[in-house]
Amino acid sequence: MDAKTDHLVRKLRLRHLELLVALADVSTMRGAAARLHLSQPAISKMLGEVEECFGARLFERGHQGIHANALGHGAIYRARAVLHELARATEDVDAMRGGATAVLRVGAPSVTATVPAAIARLRERLPGTAVHVREGRVQELFQRLLDGELDCVFGAITPQLQSGDLLPRVRPEVVLDDALCVLVAQANSLGARRRLRWAELRGAAWVVPPRETLVRQAFMTAFLNDGVTPPEPVVEAMSSVTVGAVLRLDASLLCAVRREQAVDEIARGGVRQLAVEPVIALPSFGLFTRSERVEQPAVLQAFVQAVREVGGRAARGTQMAPRRARVSPAA
Incomplete structure (x- = not known):
């Protein structure tokens, strides 16, 4: 000092x-x-x-x-970070007095397959760990990370985040590729097709998120790149609960989602992923910590490793076409 x-x-x-x-x-x-x-x-x-x-x-x-x-x-x-760290220290002591051996605070989107799987793997290795997950928009979660309220944040590296002042103040621990995925109910006959082009799906009944989302922009880009006008959805929804429910109840529907949601829905059963060419890349997901020159606690190091392992397995398990097209930030 x-x-x-x-x-x-x-x-x-x-x-x-x-x-x-x-x-x-x-x-x-x-x-x-x-x-x-x-x-x-x-x-x-x-x-x-x-x-x-x-x-x-x-x-x-x-x-x-x-x-x-x-x-x-x-x-x-x-000053704000110090005060939040003191509050977290108090919570950690209370949790450990209650039987926990470590406490981890994770920020994540409401729909993610990676974080639950990584938490399960973490608790296999460190059974006494208590994990507090805080859900929200990635910019808000990053601010809470910088304020000392969270230990790490898992989220998409959006163009808005790249153009702001938050990203340079954090450290990427794991970066995972993401892509647009198409899901259908198990009963849908398209599931038997090995390879499809986006243009072939122009006349399908689609479930997609609103126009201002990156997934919707990627969806439109996929059809435009294949030389056809993007279809208008029959259902427009953001909620993963709504999307999953209508997809399972109506076998005629196709749904466009990011890989994180696709992995989660497939794990729940009743749906499958279509192999559609070319694959449309989305902004990567990452696990971020504060860029401080201090040694990370063992529980955080273990969680970083768990996310790395789970993310690699998920990427290998999803159906990926050989050719990829990337969505520009302005799309």
């Missing part, structure tokens, strides 16, 4: 970190005072102490309130 960090450790209190986060959230001294149940003079004094500890001005004061400058944003980011 260098002299400056040693000075911070000796002088800075957790209450100071709470103040940084409060000011970032409410942008007024009065609001921060109300949140921390302190007087405004006490808040002003504490802020002066914080800035003295860092040896720099962190906030700009004005008639419109108080706002962090570039240095302040950096301090706030770290």
